[in-house]
Amino acid sequence: MSVGLQNLKHIVVLMMENRSFDHMLGSLMQKYPKINGLTGNESNPDTNGTIVKVQQKAEFQSQLDPDPDHHFPGVDLQIFGTTEQAAGRLPNMQGFVKDYFSQTKDVNRSHNIMYYFDSQKDLPVLSTLATEYAVFNGWFSSIPGPTICNRAFAHYGTSFGQVGMDIFYILDNTIASIYERMIQAKRTAKIYYYDQPSSTMEIVNLLKNQPQIFATFDQFISDCSANTLPDYSFVEPCYNDHPGADGGQILASDQHPDHNVREGERFIGDVYNAIRKNPSLWQSTALLVVYDEHGGIYDHVVPPACTPDGYTASADATGTGAPFAFDRLGIRVPAILISPWIPRGTVVPGTESAGNAQIFEHASIPGTVTNFFLNGDAKRTVREQQAKSFLGLLTDQMRADDDCVVFNNLQ
Amino acid sequence: MAPKIVNVPKTDPRAYNPNRPAGTLLRSQALHMREALTKHAQELKALLDIDMASLKTEADVSAYVHRSTALLHRYAGKSAKK
Numbered sequence: 001m002s003v004g005l006q007n008l009k010h011i012v013v014l015m016m017e018n019r020s021f022d023h024m025l026g027s028l029m030q031k032y033p034k035i036n037g038l039t040g041n042e043s044n045p046d047t048n049g050t051i052v053k054v055q056q057k058a059e060f061q062s063q064l065d066p067d068p069d070h071h072f073p074g075v076d077l078q079i080f081g082t083t084e085q086a087a088g089r090l091p092n093m094q095g096f097v098k099d100y101f102s103q104t105k106d107v108n109r110s111h112n113i114m115y116y117f118d119s120q121k122d123l124p125v126l127s128t129l130a131t132e133y134a135v136f137n138g139w140f141s142s143i144p145g146p147t148i149c150n151r152a153f154a155h156y157g158t159s160f161g162q163v164g165m166d167i168f169y170i171l172d173n174t175i176a177s178i179y180e181r182m183i184q185a186k187r188t189a190k191i192y193y194y195d196q197p198s199s200t201m202e203i204v205n206l207l208k209n210q211p212q213i214f215a216t217f218d219q220f221i222s223d224c225s226a227n228t229l230p231d232y233s234f235v236e237p238c239y240n241d242h243p244g245a246d247g248g249q250i251l252a253s254d255q256h257p258d259h260n261v262r263e264g265e266r267f268i269g270d271v272y273n274a275i276r277k278n279p280s281l282w283q284s285t286a287l288l289v290v291y292d293e294h295g296g297i298y299d300h301v302v303p304p305a306c307t308p309d310g311y312t313a314s315a316d317a318t319g320t321g322a323p324f325a326f327d328r329l330g331i332r333v334p335a336i337l338i339s340p341w342i343p344r345g346t347v348v349p350g351t352e353s354a355g356n357a358q359i360f361e362h363a364s365i366p367g368t369v370t371n372f373f374l375n376g377d378a379k380r381t382v383r384e385q386q387a388k389s390f391l392g393l394l395t396d397q398m399r400a401d402d403d404c405v406v407f408n409n410l411q
Numbered sequence: 412m413a414p415k416i417v418n419v420p421k422t423d424p425r426a427y428n429p430n431r432p433a434g435t436l437l438r439s440q441a442l443h444m445r446e447a448l449t450k451h452a453q454e455l456k457a458l459l460d461i462d463m464a465s466l467k468t469e470a471d472v473s474a475y476v477h478r479s480t481a482l483l484h485r486y487a488g489k490s491a492k493k
Contacts, residue, residue, distance in 0.1 A: 017436075060422075060423070060426070061423075061426055067434045067435070071435075124417050124418070124419055124420075125417070125419055128417050146435070146436070147436050147439075148439060148443075165435060165436070165439040199440070199444070201436075201440060203440070203443035203444065203446070203447055206444075206447045239436070239437060239440070240429075240433075240437055241426075241427050241428055241429040241431065242429055243429070249424075249427045251422060251426055251427055256434070256436060258431070259426075260422050260423065260426035262419075262420065262422045262423070262426075263422040263426060265419055266419050266422065269417075269419050401414060402412040402413060402414045403414070404414055405414060405415045405416070405417055406414050406415070406416050406417070407416070407417050407418075407419050408416050408417065408418050408419065409419045409421075410418050410419060410420055410421050411421065
């Protein structure tokens with residue numbers, strides 16, 4: 001076990017909303033060739049058959065309204081380039097523009113789905129974290145579908161067969177959430193939602209263990225400074241624009257289209273700074289920043305096959321006319337692991353590195369937490385048991401304090 | 412030496428739009444909340460339906476008070492501290 005792991009006391013996960021890897025970090029490949037981003041030649045056909053290349057023209061807001069489709073049939077089209085469910089069809093990532101046309105009804109506007117950020121200029125927080133710590137070339141959403149089922153994988157290691165946004169019932173009550181597992185084992189765990197008007201997307205646990213599990217973001221900040229952070233923390237951004245308690249304006253910080261991406265940048269910086277500015281917490285915490293799914297936005301990497309989790313979604317549930325056996329991951333998302341025990345510029349290889357690929361998905365989150373804090377002692381799906389742990393990136397060498405960046409949110 | 416400081420620009424104040432139509436995710440969140448409330452409502456109704464005259468013993472009252480207190484604490488706005 002590395003010295004970094006021996007010193008580890010806290011794991012914090014911040015899960016953002018609905019942006020693909022290439023959209024947010026793809027431009028970094030120009031300067032950092034190991035990052036599996038964009039060459040600028042990737043393309044999709046539009047509904048007129050015109051070839052549309054990726055373009056570095058993403059803006060913080062207004063380009064992705066209406067919200068791009070990211071429900072199961074839409075993502076199926078994005079991955080396979082066709083709605084036909086022919087046997088032996090191959091994924092080609094050629095259906096993004098076609099699918100966005102179904103929302104926009106405007107050919108030119110459907111091209112917006114191929115836009116990506118100039119990461120270093122537009123996204124100073126995310127791009128700095130990606131290049132200062134460890135970025136994953138191969139972290140995929142767990143399901144080629146929307147938010148709720150994907151977030152379920154982060155909490156339970158499975159979605160219990162769900163591929164959509166329907167009210168989420170636990171079908172197998174022998175699989176406990178990671179929070180319940182921790183509490184039952186006399187460890188501590190908490191979900192920090194932003195505030196009450198924003199609340200949580202992890203609804204099922206509202207019904208039980210509420211005081212033990214939930215707190216607000218203000219409490220997260222207090223817990224970081226007071227050294228009272230739980231063993232495991234899951235942080236949720238603000239999901240909607242709403243008036244503040246003092247009459248001010250609270251902006252959504254989740255980066256879900258069409259919320260302002262820059263506000264999310266500032267929120268990520270706040271979470272990082274809260275840990276970074278407490279020296280003892282900084283040395284003993286691993287922070288994972290990850291997105292729940294791609295939100296319908298273009299990524300060039302074909303999602304790989306994965307270990308089924310024992311459930312099958314029916315053809316009616318998927319909406320494609322074919323069942324889904326949870327044997328393929330969803331589209332790739334940004335994921336960054338942060339700790340002073342991680343060397344600058346670490347790039348975790350993905351599917352581009354055939355013999356050395358390390359594939360992660362959201363079941364890696366409860367899997368890693370369970371392995372580290374509970375010695376793997378919990379009933380889990382096969383999918384979670386086989387999900388790769390991300391803590392192996394912590395080394396024996398801790399970086400000096402002045403070697404680790406700090407963010408300053410301008411007022 | 413001091414650590415490198417990265418400045419993060421302020422968000423455009425025009426970004427604030429609480430009148431933006433709620434998307435699928437937020438409408439789904441509200442539905443999930445409603446479902447969660449329904450579970451609480453059923454629990455509350457079960458307590459309100461109990462005939463007070465049926466509480467004969469200290470054990471009867473204790474059981475009623477226990478369930479009521481647990482439910483009331485849930486609505487007492489206690490912050491969820493570690």
